[in-house]
Amino acid sequence: MxxxxxxxxxxxxxxxxxxxxxxxxxxxxGEVSVMLGPSGTGKxxxxxxxxxxxxPDKGSVIIEGTDIASCSExxxxxxxxxxxxxxxxxxMFGSMNLFDNVAFPLREHTKKGESEIRNIVMExxxxxxxxxAEDKLPGEISGGMRKRAGLARALVLDPEIxxxxxxxxxxxxxRTSFINQLFxxxxxxxxxxxxxxxxxxxxxxxxxxxxxxxxxxxxAMFGPREMLLSSEEPVVRQFLNAQTVGPIGMSEEKDADxxxxxxxxxxxxxxPIPLQLEPSNGIPRRSQRPAGEWCRTNGITPPPGSFxxxxxxxxxxx
Amino acid sequence: xxxxxxxxxxxxxxxxxxxxAFGLDVGRGLFRRPFQLREFLQQAWFIASVTxxxxxxxxxxxxxxxxLQVGGLIKQFGAQxxxxxxxxxxxxxxxxxxxxxxxxxxxxGSAIAADLGARKxxxxxxxxxxxxxxPIQRLVVPRVLACMLVAVFLNGLVSVVGVIGGYVFNVVLQxxxxxxxxxxxxxxxxxxxxxxxxxxxxxxxxxAAIVACYKGMNAGGGPKGVGDAVNESVVITFMLLxxxxxVMSAIYMQLVPPKTG
Ligand SMILES: Nc1ncnc2c1ncn2[C@@H]1O[C@H](COP(=O)(O)OP(=O)(O)O)[C@@H](O)[C@H]1O
Ligand SMILES: [Mg+2]
Numbered sequence: 001m002x003x004x005x006x007x008x009x010x011x012x013x014x015x016x017x018x019x020x021x022x023x024x025x026x027x028x029x030g031e032v033s034v035m036l037g038p039s040g041t042g043k044x045x046x047x048x049x050x051x052x053x054x055x056p057d058k059g060s061v062i063i064e065g066t067d068i069a070s071c072s073e074x075x076x077x078x079x080x081x082x083x084x085x086x087x088x089x090x091x092m093f094g095s096m097n098l099f100d101n102v103a104f105p106l107r108e109h110t111k112k113g114e115s116e117i118r119n120i121v122m123e124x125x126x127x128x129x130x131x132x133a134e135d136k137l138p139g140e141i142s143g144g145m146r147k148r149a150g151l152a153r154a155l156v157l158d159p160e161i162x163x164x165x166x167x168x169x170x171x172x173x174x175r176t177s178f179i180n181q182l183f184x185x186x187x188x189x190x191x192x193x194x195x196x197x198x199x200x201x202x203x204x205x206x207x208x209x210x211x212x213x214x215x216x217x218x219x220a221m222f223g224p225r226e227m228l229l230s231s232e233e234p235v236v237r238q239f240l241n242a243q244t245v246g247p248i249g250m251s252e253e254k255d256a257d258x259x260x261x262x263x264x265x266x267x268x269x270x271x272p273i274p275l276q277l278e279p280s281n282g283i284p285r286r287s288q289r290p291a292g293e294w295c296r297t298n299g300i301t302p303p304p305g306s307f308x309x310x311x312x313x314x315x316x317x318x
Numbered sequence: 319x320x321x322x323x324x325x326x327x328x329x330x331x332x333x334x335x336x337x338x339a340f341g342l343d344v345g346r347g348l349f350r351r352p353f354q355l356r357e358f359l360q361q362a363w364f365i366a367s368v369t370x371x372x373x374x375x376x377x378x379x380x381x382x383x384x385x386l387q388v389g390g391l392i393k394q395f396g397a398q399x400x401x402x403x404x405x406x407x408x409x410x411x412x413x414x415x416x417x418x419x420x421x422x423x424x425x426x427g428s429a430i431a432a433d434l435g436a437r438k439x440x441x442x443x444x445x446x447x448x449x450x451x452x453p454i455q456r457l458v459v460p461r462v463l464a465c466m467l468v469a470v471f472l473n474g475l476v477s478v479v480g481v482i483g484g485y486v487f488n489v490v491l492q493x494x495x496x497x498x499x500x501x502x503x504x505x506x507x508x509x510x511x512x513x514x515x516x517x518x519x520x521x522x523x524x525x526a527a528i529v530a531c532y533k534g535m536n537a538g539g540g541p542k543g544v545g546d547a548v549n550e551s552v553v554i555t556f557m558l559l560x561x562x563x564x565v566m567s568a569i570y571m572q573l574v575p576p577k578t579g
Contacts, residue, residue, distance in 0.1 A: 053444050077450045091445035105449050
């Protein structure tokens with residue numbers, strides 16, 4: 001049924017370079033959350049800190065009462081069994097074919113026989129649409145296929161938490177839609193906690209239950225999707241709506257002059273909030289909330305046209 | 319500013335420390351079961367396949383050059399009867415281990431660093447750790463052992479090929495007599511010479527593999543990072559091996575008394 005991840009005052013730097021500081025949030029159990037941020041803001045570093053591949057300078061990451069940041073190596077290996085991780089390029093083992101890659105965790109961590117392993121692997125390969133490619137080597141297939149194979153491998157031990165690094169990078173829009181739909185269907189099916197890291201705004205607007213925005217070395221905001229999509233906060237507003245007007249510039253930061261010049265410019269009106277992506281079988285997910293519920297309970301009037309279609313407010317052509 | 323300079327100046331010490339710590343991790347991994355026999359055999363085969371031919375090709379001129387130099391020198395002393403012995407001594411004691419180290423570092427080590435570096439930037443190593451597998455036990459230990467095994471083997475190869483090369487050179491080109499060359503074999507050389515050559519080869523294989531694995535596993539920043547890692551691993555290994563060779567030779571000279579005529 002998924003477990004939550006409590007992150008408290010987490011900071012990470014490499015040498016003197018601070019990547020992000022004082023990140024505090026709780027990723028709710030069983031829900032789909034997206035962490036959005038421009039390239040190079042340390043999203044991958046964040047994921048790696050959550051699974052203890054990188055040690056933070058400060059703060060804690062608590063999963064089922066264990067602090068990943070300070071626990072022993074042995075506890076770490078134990079707690080990692082709760083995780084499935086999909087790395088940016090799939091991270092398939094280059095010397096094994098896809099079948100052996102997906103079977104790898106089963107062979108390492110379970111005493112299952114080969115025929116049972118075969119059934120499980122084939123089931124997961126089917127889930128990600130890779131039936132027929134079992135004998136291919138990772139070097140012989142496209143990036144999108146590697147990602148899906150990585151997803152199959154991440155799913156094979158029935159994880160409670162699924163961490164996914166940039167599932168949409170290097171994929172065309174159609175494939176991106178397919179993989180997004182796959183995440184929603186998977187969440188409906190296995191109820192695991194999903195954390196997807198991305199810089200794709202369209203996915204962020206339609207897929208998750210919660211959105212976080214990592215920007216300028218800190219967590220700008222984290223909360224329910226409707227909260228961020230209706231937020232008036234300039235950074236959140238600019239990023240989630242892919243606008244050029246706002247505090248984010250082409251370079252990491254706009255300089256003071258540019259900001260001063262923009263101070264009086266009205267930001268364009270908020271685009272309508274799209275409907276959330278639903279499972280393809282039409283049965284709502286356990287963590288799914290009715291469209292507009294958050295806005296109603298918090299007395300926020302959503303932008304006009306909200307919750308009317310599933311592609312409202314998306315940047316056209318992508 | 320001062321602290322910056324200090325930290326720059328001290329950086330190599332930090333690296334040496336990390337390398338040493340990595341070596342200790344490998345040492346611990348050595349005793350962790352299950353031993354990765356398959357990986358070990360594959361790696362041993364692979365390293366041997368990239369080093370055997372160049373080693374043989376290097377060993378022949380090595381043996382010839384030594385026969386030439388030593389032969390010429392010995393003629394001036396009027397001690398031609400020791401030519402064979404001197405060549406054996408030089409090849410088995412020094413040339414064998416040195417040629418072995420060059421090839422293990424240059425061909426074997428660079429291949430290891432490139433392989434692990436590529437896995438590192440493809441995040442394969444991270445994926446492994448997340449799946450609860452320790453890459454040191456799974457990948458590094460078999461490579462280190464394979465490298466040591468192949469180094470000893472190559473050392474033997476260099477010795478044999480070098481001595482034969484020296485023989486051919488001496489007999490064919492320097493008008494030495496085959497009998498004298500062979501007869502003098504045992505005059506100065508002794509069995510411990512062979513052991514120390516092997517001991518050196520073992521240590522060289524160990525160092526080359528540990529440096530290569532360390533550099534590969536810490537490659538960063540895309541494909542260029544892998545290239546840099548390979549480059550650095552070869553350079554560092556060369557420097558270490560020549561120093562270690564000197565130290566081991568010096569110790570050997572102290573421990574084992576030279577054989578007299
Ligand atoms: N192992 C590392 N050592 C030093 N710097 C690193 C390391 N990993 C990442 N960085 C730096 O951290 C920053 C964030 O990287 P990353 O998490 O990959 O960004 P994102 O995934 O958001 O695009 C980059 O500036 C990168 O250079
Ligand atoms: Mg990244």
